[in-house]
Amino acid sequence: MRNLGGLVFIDLRDRTGILQLVVDPKKIPETQNLGLQDCVYVAGVVRERPEGQKNPKMATGDVELEVKKLEVLGKSKVPPFVVEDEVKAGEELRLRYRYLDLRREPMQRSIIFRHKVITAMREYLNKNSFIEIETPILTRSMPEGARDYLVPSRLYPEKFYALAQSPQMYKQLLMVAGFERYYQIARCMRDEDPRHDRQPEHTQIDIEMSFVNEHDVFKLTEGMFVHIFKTVMHQDLKTPFPQLTYREAIEKYGTDKPDIRFGMEIIDVKKYVKDSAPFKDKNEVRGFVAKSGNAVSRKKLDEFNAWAKKLGVGGIYWAKREDKFSGSIATLMDEKIAAVLGFDKGDLLLIAAGDERIFNFLGELRNEIAHELNVLTDEFKFLWVRDFPIFEIDEKTKKYVASHHIFTQPKEEDIQYIETDPLRVRGRLYDLVCNGNELASGSIRNHNRQLQERLFAVANMDKHKYTMLLDALEYGAPPHGGIAPGIDRIVMILAGLKSIRDVIAFPKTTTAQGLMEGVPDSVAPEQLKDLHIKLEEN
Numbered sequence: 001m002r003n004l005g006g007l008v009f010i011d012l013r014d015r016t017g018i019l020q021l022v023v024d025p026k027k028i029p030e031t032q033n034l035g036l037q038d039c040v041y042v043a044g045v046v047r048e049r050p051e052g053q054k055n056p057k058m059a060t061g062d063v064e065l066e067v068k069k070l071e072v073l074g075k076s077k078v079p080p081f082v083v084e085d086e087v088k089a090g091e092e093l094r095l096r097y098r099y100l101d102l103r104r105e106p107m108q109r110s111i112i113f114r115h116k117v118i119t120a121m122r123e124y125l126n127k128n129s130f131i132e133i134e135t136p137i138l139t140r141s142m143p144e145g146a147r148d149y150l151v152p153s154r155l156y157p158e159k160f161y162a163l164a165q166s167p168q169m170y171k172q173l174l175m176v177a178g179f180e181r182y183y184q185i186a187r188c189m190r191d192e193d194p195r196h197d198r199q200p201e202h203t204q205i206d207i208e209m210s211f212v213n214e215h216d217v218f219k220l221t222e223g224m225f226v227h228i229f230k231t232v233m234h235q236d237l238k239t240p241f242p243q244l245t246y247r248e249a250i251e252k253y254g255t256d257k258p259d260i261r262f263g264m265e266i267i268d269v270k271k272y273v274k275d276s277a278p279f280k281d282k283n284e285v286r287g288f289v290a291k292s293g294n295a296v297s298r299k300k301l302d303e304f305n306a307w308a309k310k311l312g313v314g315g316i317y318w319a320k321r322e323d324k325f326s327g328s329i330a331t332l333m334d335e336k337i338a339a340v341l342g343f344d345k346g347d348l349l350l351i352a353a354g355d356e357r358i359f360n361f362l363g364e365l366r367n368e369i370a371h372e373l374n375v376l377t378d379e380f381k382f383l384w385v386r387d388f389p390i391f392e393i394d395e396k397t398k399k400y401v402a403s404h405h406i407f408t409q410p411k412e413e414d415i416q417y418i419e420t421d422p423l424r425v426r427g428r429l430y431d432l433v434c435n436g437n438e439l440a441s442g443s444i445r446n447h448n449r450q451l452q453e454r455l456f457a458v459a460n461m462d463k464h465k466y467t468m469l470l471d472a473l474e475y476g477a478p479p480h481g482g483i484a485p486g487i488d489r490i491v492m493i494l495a496g497l498k499s500i501r502d503v504i505a506f507p508k509t510t511t512a513q514g515l516m517e518g519v520p521d522s523v524a525p526e527q528l529k530d531l532h533i534k535l536e537e538n
């Protein structure tokens with residue numbers, strides 16, 4: 001609101017943007033008492049702004065509304081923070097008054113963007129003969145990897161429902177029921193330990209199809225992203241996306257979520273340096289060449305070295321190349337080796353040596369160096385990572401657990417090792433990765449009861465909890481598979497945002513609290529009594 005030469009200029013905001021109002025306070029006295037966040041009704045005449053007062057940066061910058069009538073529909077108190085694009089308020093305050101925070105243009109933009117992405121997903125799947133079916137949120141406790149949120153039953157003392165961790169079981173049952181192509185914008189509730197980009201409830205587009213193999217799921221998903229990019233981003237996305245097996249991803253990039261916007265692929269350098277002092281007795285000696293990596297300072301390299309030591313991978317070895325080689329392993333380098341490694345003038349060679357743990361470390365180092373050298377572009381590079389192991393060892397219990405989820409079909413040739421060498425069993429599992437982020441995950445499922453039971457047994461899972469699925473598999477279940485792209489993360493990445501909370505209208509904090517709702521909260525003693533719950537004295 002600005003007062004100029006007896007006229008008042010007001011920026012009026014609605015969902016579509018801002019319009020300048022011009023009011024003569026003598027004719028409309030209510031203007032004097034207007035507050036910044038009041039809700040108003042106005043009527044008047046749209047006119048061209050006088051020359052020199054046009055604003056080319058505004059969509060409505062050529063015009064203004066000469067107000068003839070103004071009415072305050074809802075008065076606003078002074079808001080707890082200034083509602084402006086570049087908000088200065090901290091996130092806690094913004095979340096406490098989320099309805100005010102959501103009035104800001106960047107928030108409006110990201111929530112509308114989210115709507116467009118979801119609309120494009122629906123359009124694409126509808127066009128491809130999928131049908132949207134809702135599945136229960138109140139279900140039974142069937143741990144799928146995370147801890148369940150439990151809901152005590154009032155009608156049945158000492159019994160509980162659980163909030164669905166995903167529609168996994170139901171979507172498989174829908175395939176048995178003959179729906180063939182299903183999708184759902186599904187809310188998934190998982191009581192996980194807080195992490196910076198995790199929410200207790202997240203949204204995914206859950207998809208399942210009968211009579212498909214990996215290729216069909218990839219093609220369908222790629223088509224969906226092509227459609228999203230075309231309609232929402234106005235960009236053409238190239239398909240098919242490249243594919244790597246899990247093993248290849250780990251060996252080449254040190255992670256199952258590789259960022260392939262830049263090279264710096266990990267190479268096995270053992271044969272070139274194996275007889276030299278630090279490497280002699282090491283199983284794995286691997287590294288990568290950072291193009292123009294000379295720019296990485298000595299201080300940074302020392303920091304990386306300290307970091308490696310902290311992780312128990314023994315430190316880093318490096319060489320830089322100018323006219324001569326320099327650095328801790330300069331003496332091991334010569335023209336011939338450098339040529340094989342693609343280690344040119346201006347580059348930096350980084351090596352780690354030790355056991356399997358160096359892969360993970362080199363993967364993280366590769367990302368750090370990419371940041372350091374500023375080689376991350378804003379393009380989107382997708383790829384599939386497939387054939388993950390079905391089992392891994394749980395660090396706490398030292399037992400086998402499902403590495404993704406247990407409903408995955410093992411690769412035909414690995415079925416023989418289910419009981420004898422579980423870690424060797426690769427699943428028909430796949431992840432869609434973009435710029436170092438996992439955007440979707442899925443698998444071809446078991447549609448055979450015996451096979452599914454064998455996997456439960458190895459993972460020490462109580463098959464009786466899954467009776468509904470196991471029983472169904474005995475009534476002519478079709479082969480089926482699916483995928484579940486995570487909507488929050490997809491929207492965040494496509495919108496170029498850093499926080500998942502910026503694409504969710506009413507998110508929880510990183511510590512799983514709803515600051516606006518004030519949850520979690522205590523409840524009345526009568527409510528607890530109804531639910532047959534007695535709290536422990538504290």
Ligand code: ASP
Pocket residue numbers: 165166167168188207405441442443482483484
């Ligand atoms: N149910 C899996 C998940 O929520 C996705 C899938 O396999 O389709 O992660």
